[in-house]
Amino acid sequence: xxxxxxxxxxxxxxxxxxxxxxxxxxxxxxxxxxxxxxxxxxxxxxxxxxxxxxxxxxxxxxxxxxxxxxxxxxxxxxxxxxxxxxxxxxxxxxxxxxxxxxxxxxxxxxxxxxxxxxxxxxxxxxxxxxxxxxxxxxxxxxxxxxxxxxxxxxxxx
Numbered sequence: 001x002x003x004x005x006x007x008x009x010x011x012x013x014x015x016x017x018x019x020x021x022x023x024x025x026x027x028x029x030x031x032x033x034x035x036x037x038x039x040x041x042x043x044x045x046x047x048x049x050x051x052x053x054x055x056x057x058x059x060x061x062x063x064x065x066x067x068x069x070x071x072x073x074x075x076x077x078x079x080x081x082x083x084x085x086x087x088x089x090x091x092x093x094x095x096x097x098x099x100x101x102x103x104x105x106x107x108x109x110x111x112x113x114x115x116x117x118x119x120x121x122x123x124x125x126x127x128x129x130x131x132x133x134x135x136x137x138x139x140x141x142x143x144x145x146x147x148x149x150x151x152x153x154x155x156x157x
């Protein structure tokens with residue numbers, strides 16, 4: 001299976017989300033390299049990192065949708081939950097010694113690009129509109145990104 005290549009139609013126009021998506025693509029390509037090296041420990045470590053990062057990305061994306069009042073947030077979250085369950089099953093199969101590499105790569109590449117092009121593109125208008133509204137609210141405490149990061153990671157002490 002070839003490496004995943006970022007394509008312009010994957011850009012949502014929301015830089016923080018696009019950067020996170022690009023990072024996920026990089027991780028999937030690192031997973032591809034680990035499969036080529038046939039290094040199970042490396043594969044395990046990258047798989048763990050990919051799952052953890054993807055969960056963080058989903059949580060961040062979901063907080064943006066909630067803040068924006070996106071009407072299909074619940075459905076979008078459900079799509080994320082189903083994906084996390086599927087990848088968790090792959091991880092369990094891998095840890096049980098099964099060779100899941102090619103099947104996993106196929107699932108990741110197809111799912112990610114389809115999800116970005118369809119589900120994530122659908123949230124863009126609501127999120128961008130909310131970001132603009134918050135940016136114009138001078139009593140907001142640092143803009144949409146600062147508030148979202150505080151909400152996601154908690155207040156810094």
